[in-house]
Amino acid sequence: MSEDTHRPLRFAMIATGGIAETALAPAVKNAAGAEFWSVLSRDAGRARDFAERHGAGSPRPAHTDLDALLADPELDAVIIASADALHAEQCIAAAGAGKHVFCEKPMATTTADAERMTAACRDAGVRLGIAYHMRWHRGHRDLAAAAQAGRFGTLRHMRAQWTMRAPDASNWRARSEVGRWWGLAAVGTHCLDQVRWYMMPSCGEVTRLTPVITRNVFHGPHDETALLALEFESGATAEICTSVLFDAPRRMEVYGSDGYALFDDTLGRYGAGRIVTHEGEHAFEPVDPYTGEVEDFAASVREDRDPEVNGEEGARNVALLEEAVA
Ligand SMILES: NC(=O)c1ccc[n+]([C@@H]2O[C@H](COP(=O)([O-])OP(=O)(O)OC[C@H]3O[C@@H](n4cnc5c(N)ncnc54)[C@H](OP(=O)(O)O)[C@@H]3O)[C@@H](O)[C@H]2O)c1
Incomplete structure (x- = not known):
């Protein structure tokens, strides 16, 4: 350099x-x-x-x-x-x-x-x-800081769902030459990162992962729908759902002993969407998370x-x- x-x-x-x-x-x-x-x-x-x-x-x-x-x-x-x-x-x-x-x-x-x-x-x-x-989504950042400051009490559970509808199996992610996972690599890895980012500071590492993976529409080698159930050291839990079989609103949910946050269509490219907590609407400025x-x-x-x-x-x-x- x-x-x-x-x-x-x-x-x-x-x-x-x-x-x-x-x-x-x-x-x-x-x-x-x-x-x-x-x-x-x-x-x-x-x-x-x-x-x-x-x-x-x-x-x-x-x-x-x-x-x-x-x-x-x-x-x-x-x-x-x-x-x-x-x-x-x-x-x-x-x-x-x-x-x-x-x-x-x-x-x-x-x-x-x-x-x-x-x-x-x-x-x-x-x-x-x-x-x-997604760590640079302004609203996600605000509420990750709030979670770590204890605004939701003790974190108990988190859920993230991000899906899309692939028209066919022509994408390289559906095959094995240069890909290993399909929906899990496209968006599931982001869900996993969000869950780890929110939960690990107070709940510790992931200690258990139970997957359900389906491949019964395109019959290829990689995940079409993937459900992951996770447990953390503290006993807190999380669920992730990804799929290449259907489009749906994207959703993230964080639950603690004293509050919650619900994220609608914040997962994605644009730093946008809507966030509501147990205290009401959480306003944030949409910014480009890639920048x-x-x-x-x-x-x-x-x-x-x-x-x-x-x-x-x-x-x-x-x-x-x-x-x-x-
Ligand atoms: N963070 C995010 O929001 C986000 C979103 C989408 C993708 N990604 C990640 O970014 C990476 C690229 O994804 P993408 O959606 O941009 O994919 P893409 O449109 O298919 O682009 C992949 C590029 O890789 C190069 N490449 C070299 N050898 C290849 C091969 N054998 N098959 C396919 N491509 C080959 C090609 O560029 P050349 O033809 O110029 O060599 C191709 O255009 C992936 O790791 C993906 O997970 C991240």
Whole structure:
């Protein structure tokens, strides 16, 4: 990384798919302390177009070879936004080249890979952050702080449901070459992260996970509907429901001994939705959660601290997803 600590952190985007195009590149543009520098795609034209469309800062921004992209001494960090099973090798290569890594969720498709990624970043002295953008939803943040301050009393139970209706099984998540889970990887891992974020500070680690996984519509290798029942060290419980078989309003619920919070359509991309607690409506300002996560990661490098979700927490999430389909 450059010696100039005052300039923004220069990010390369690894892959040009949906989330890179619609959420991450705009977030890097809007985030304080970040600059979009270069991009990697399997296709040279796609890389060139992406670089141009999003205003890449590098004089040679478009790459089809990862090593060539990483050899750039002016580049500080990568955002890995490729298909899930590709994250591990891309992260380890970036760490080996001395670049900080902000990696999309789930960070890997096996716990062993997730642990190799954390070790590689630790050994190289670079930061590793995992992109659970829902932690930057303003209302979720307010109420996570409230839960930790005891506003709901002792936390007893939590529920999260996030589903979608896939038109067919053509998405890579439905197959095994570059995916491991379907709904669980697309959105279930976010639900798991929310539940861990809210519950663990006062309830301890997850001590028990009981899954129900169905695959009886598309008959592929991966979860179509997944229900996870969780127990924490304190005895508190949680339920997660994800599915690729039906669209429904997204819902999160937090219950304590002295209060509750109900979240309607807050899970999603836009930092929006409605929150009602036992005390009434909780008003919040909708903000772009992707900008928040990029700003936090850039600040973590600048301030030499862990980002909001570090590699160890990302790896624990992967371990639970792995346990769910074992
Ligand atoms: N945090 C969130 O809100 C959120 C939302 C959606 C997705 N994600 C995560 O972001 C990552 C990308 O998801 P996405 O929805 O953007 O997927 P996508 O639209 O399918 O994009 C994936 C990209 O990965 C690259 N890729 C390289 N080899 C591939 C292969 N064999 N098959 C498919 N893609 C390949 C491709 O980019 P090139 O063609 O340019 O090489 C492709 O466009 C995943 O890890 C996903 O879980 C996060």
